[in-house]
Amino acid sequence: MTTTKIKGAMVAAGLAASLMIGGAGPSLADxxxxxxxxxxxxxxxxxxxxxxxxxxxxxxxxxxxxxxxxxxxxxxxxxxxxxxxxxxxxxxxxxxxxxxxxxxxxxxxxxxxxxxxxxxxxxxxxxxxxxxxxxxxxxxxxxxxxxxxxxxxxDVLVTYARKDIVCDETEQKNFLAKYKKKLACTGEEIDAMTWDDFRNVGEFLRRRKGEMLAGKPAEDDFYGIAFQAGKGYDFSSMQVNGFVWQMGGDIWDETKVPKGQAQGVVNSPAAVKALEKYLSLLEYMPPVAKTGTMDIFKTDELFREGKVAMNVNWIGLGEASLDPKISRVSDKLVFGMMPGTMGPDGKMVRWSNxxxxxxxxxxxxxxxxxxxxxxxxxxxxxxxxxxxxxxxxxxxxxxxxxxxxxxxxxxxxxxxxxxxxxxxxDVWHVPQFFELLTQQQDQFDRAITGKQNAKTTLDNIAKFQQNLLSEAGLIK
Amino acid sequence: MSVMPPVPVPSLRTSPTLLEISADNWRLASLVGVVVSALAVAALPADVAFWIVGVMVALVAAAFVVNAYRRRYYGGLLVSPAIAVLFAMNIFPLLWSLGLSFFAYQSNRQSIWFVGLNNYIKVLTNDIAAADNWHALINTGMFVVLTVSAQMTVGFMLAMLFAKQFPLRKYLLILVLTPMMLSVVASGVFFTYYYDPTFGVLSYVINSIAGGQFILMDSKAGAVAGIVFADAWMWSPFVMLLVLAGLVSVPKYLYEAAAIDRVSAWRRFWTITFPYIRGLLMLALLFRTIEAFKLADLVILLTKGGNDTMTISYHLIRIANEQNKTSEGAAISYIMLFMVIVLTNLYLYLANRRTRES
Structure with missing residues (x-):
């Protein structure tokens, strides 16, 4: 055997030994x-x-x-x-x-x-x-x-507001004269708003292009308020539910299975009144609300483009409104809680989805x-x-x-x-969630686009839910 | 004169008997495949059974291939890959979904049981489910009539225009064809903004002229018009292309002869041009009708089915995909398929009858 061959064999043996030792040892990390x-x-x-x-x-x-x-x-x-x-x-x-x-x-x-x-x-x-x-x-x-x-x-729903509009002196003075109440301007004042106050803001701040708005002629048509009223996914249910709970109504309550009913609950007089309230605010919103496509992204876009004074939306969309690259109102913002309903005891009821x-x-x-x-x-x-x-x-x-x-x-x-x-x-966690949601969204859309009233809408929803949930054994 | 000896032709093999073990024994392979697959499905977990059935399918396919090769069925051998792909990608899923329509099955549940025709009865007669289905079906019929009529009319007129030579024709033709090449989503988003009452061009222009607040999509008529316009914008160029192909194939000498005979423009069109484009018009009508029957994308993008614009395809997506009611969705699909087949055959029958008459 030549020297070279001996050296080669030794190197190979050393390499094999080191591999064996390494392989046999415990692995340090998986x-x-x-x-x-x-x-x-x-x-x-x-x-x-x-x-x-x-x-x-x-x-x-x-x-x-x-x-x-x-x-x-x-x-x-x-x-x-x-x-x-x-x-x-x-x-x-x-x-x-x-x-x-x-x-x-x-x-x-x-x-x-x-x-x-x-x-x-x-x-x-x-x-x-x-x-x-x-x-x-x-x-x-x-x-x-x-x-x-x-x-x-x-995430929760909050009110986004334009302080350059709602805190404007002239607007403040005129609002006070008209409604005998201060136009909410600070976060705390927005917290104290009821849906009636929200409606007043909608009515008061609706301006046609060229009319005076916060001391300047409006560049475009301007609207006081916005919230979700779209047919897609849950883009009306999430807002309507808050109205229903705040005004003493209820949705089908899954925690009461199997005794909890849909008929008589979903379409109770309180729920009908709440839906009527929700629908009554749509006339003060940007016209897209009448098409049934005003989802959370559309209201966010309208707000960031400076077309709306107050918008109720999820916090999750808030970062975009603060970004000056995509928001024309990034430096004019004030936030408050979603409006509530004054209870008979004089305390604010704030239920929300x-x-x-x-x-x-x-x-x-x-x-x-x-x-x-x-x-x-x-x-x-x-x-x-x-x-x-x-x-x-x-x-x-x-x-x-x-x-x-x-x-x-x-x-x-x-x-x-x-x-x-x-x-x-929260809304239903039950496996029938999507059936419940899509039918309800269809019905709310018919109400939002003016094809049927609140009573018919909730009667249709209650009938569907009663039938579906009874078949599923969740209502007996 | 020498006579060439005949070339010996190898004798064809005889088919092996059922139980003979041979690579070309497709009968035995099929038998083994069916038995093993059945046992695997019955006795083993689904993920293991899946692979065993796959191996069995491969075994049977291999036996068929060897058999075809040894017996010189070269024609069959050459088309077999296409048939295999067609079976795997088209026929098998079709049969599978047909089977599913006779079961109660939801893709997000672990249970399945046979219900016969109950899904079909439910989607056609149940007082809650059927009402929505029929309503969506009627809307679909309305969209078929309106969108196809609009596309045929506009497409035909565009073809008549582009059949003539005029300056910039080539560039205008590319421009007119562009909508057809865009993705539906891009077009849908474009039209969403086009119709938007706050940001949209349409409302802006009409408001500037007429004053007031124009909102196209706030009624059923407006929403339907918006969808039909968007669909016609996208697909009229397709009709135009087909008709244009017919128009350019009309021999020039026929028009020259007609001109010598001082034939009126209408008679020239009806007796010379129309016979050349009739077949292509029928083809365009057929294609567009089938596509219009499946209209869902633009509806989803523009209205989400709101303002009473729900079509049967979008309704089906919601049932089968969002609500996971797979069997019910399959039943609706097969009712749709049946309608499309009837409609297609009706067209073909009418087209053939006219051809025979002429």
Whole structure:
């Protein structure tokens, strides 16, 4: 054997030995990937950014968060198709709270009670979530003790207002003369507005192009108020429900299954009156309201383009209104709570439909993934991260976070956050949610476009719901 | 003179018996495939059974291919990939969905049971479900008549215009064809803003001339007009292209002879031009009718079915996709398919009868 061959054999043997030693040793870290389906908008982008920049798993594993950012209009379709096709692609899914029933019954969303019970620290954080949010985002059946989701971006309806218009001296003086009441100008004054006050603003601030508005001729037709009144998805139900609850009516109450009825409840006189109130405000809104296409994105656009003085919309759309690149009113904004209804006892009733989304675990997530998923959720719900999220434009449902005095300084609407939370209700979590919603939206659209009155609308909805829910065994 | 010896022709193999193990025994492969698939579906979890059935399908297909090769069925062998693709992508899903329409099945539930014709009875007669279906169907019929009439008229007139030579014709033709090449979503968003009463050009112009507040989409008539206009804007160029192809194929000498005979313009059109474009007009009518029957995209983008513009296709999307009522959706689909087939055959019958008469 030549020297070269001997050297070669030694190198090979050394290499083999080192490979064997390396291979036989314990692996230091596993790679765990969590796949998540989320709507593509700032709150989920921020979450991903925070994860990539800050998250360090306690386990020492290499945890990756792979996120599919899906545009909002396609979100339900894509998630629904992914779940029902059986592809089992995602471990986490951002879900509208109302989808819980359909996807829990389908066997896709994982109950997390066992994970909470196994980790007291986790449970403590979880139970620090405001009860309205906890019930809406996590429970199925609604308000039960069966938990499924964690808040990703909690949301409520608030009033956006143009202070350059509503605080204008001339407008203030003329409004006071006409209605014997001050035109709401500060956040606190907007908080105190009832729907009647909101109507007055709508009537008062409606101006034709060229008429004087806040000391200048209006560049275009201008409108006092706006809120969602669209046929798509839930873009009228979310607003109508608030009117119904505030005025003493109710929707079909799933917490009263099987005794709770739809007939006589959904179309009760109080509910009819509430819907009439909702419809009566449409005449003071931009003309697109008459077409049935004034959804939350349209009212947001109208507001940012400076066509409306006050707009009731989700906080989730607020960041855009603050951005001078896409908002003509970014430096003229003041925010207050959504208008309420004065109760017989003289106290304001503020019931509203909750917005926002939880994220949920799927049933096929493996034990190793679940372990990391729990750590990730604990990190996400931890106080420092929730504070950072709120400072970046998100909202927190954790009491200890939103109760912190710093919280209201993060965004101009945060002042309304905590007081609004106690007044949040949610719509049906039942598997029949989409049937209930689409029929109701169809009927509301007929009322919004002037084809039928409030009574007929609610009678039709009540009849449909009674039939559907009786067939499903939810009404007996 | 020499005589060439005959080329020996290899004798064709005889077919193997049913139980003979041979690569070309398609009968045995089929038998094994059916039995194994049935057992797998019955006894194994769905995700495992799926792959076993897939392997069995591949086995049977391979046996057919070997059999065809050995017995020189080259024609069949050459078309078999196309047939396989057609079966996998078209016929199988069609049969599968037909089967589903006889079951109670929702894609987000784990249960399924046979209900016979109940889904068909429900979608046609149930006092709540059927009313919406029939209403959407009537709306669809209205859109078929209006959109196809508009497209045929505008397309035909455009074709007559572009059949003549005039300055900038080439560039104008490209411009006219552009809407057809745009995505429906882009066109829908464009028309959303075009009709918007606050930001839209249409309301702005009419308000400037007539004063007041013009809102096109605030009534059923306006919403239907908006959708029909948008659809005609997109698809009239398609009709124009087909008709134009017929117009340019008319021999010039026929017109020259007609001119010598001082034939009137109407008679010239009716006896020379029309026979050349009739077939293409029928084809355009057929294509556009089938497409109009499936109208959903523009409705979703412009009205979301509001203002009483719900069509059967959009209604179907909501039932099958949003509400996950798969079987009910399948039943509606097959009723739609039946209607389209009847309509198509009626057209073809009329077209053939006219051809025979002429």
């Amino acid at each position: 790679e765990v990937t969590l796949r998540m389906a989320v709507p593509d908008w700032p709150p989920t982008r921020i979450m991903k950014k925070f994860f990539d920049e800050q998250y360090k798993p306690k386990s020492g594993n290499a945890v990756k968060l792979e996120v599919d950012f899906i545009p909002w209009p396609d979100f339900y379709t894509r998630v629904n198709a992914s779940l029902t096709s059986g592809e089992r692609k995602y471990n986490f899914i951002v879900s509208d709270s109302q989808w819980l029933g359909a996807f829990v019954e389908g066997g896709y969303f994982r109950k997390v009670n066992d994970l909470l019970d196994a980790d007291p620290e986790f449970k403590k954080t979880f139970m620090d979530i405001h009860p309205s949010l906890l019930n809406a985002y996590s429970t199925y059946p609604y308000k039960s003790q069966n938990y499924y989701g964690f808040p990703q971006f909690p 909750i917005g926002g989304q939880p994220f949920v675990l799927t049933t096929w997530t493996t034990d190793a993934q679940i372990k990391e998923a729990v750590e990730f959720v604990k990190w996400w719900l931890s106080s420092p991260i929730q504070h950072q999220f709120a400072a970046a434009g998100g909202q927190s449902g954790i009491k200890s976070v939103y109760s912190d005095p710093k919280y209201v300084t993060y965004r101009p609407w945060n002042r309304t956050w905590a007081p609004s939370l106690d007044w949040q209700n």
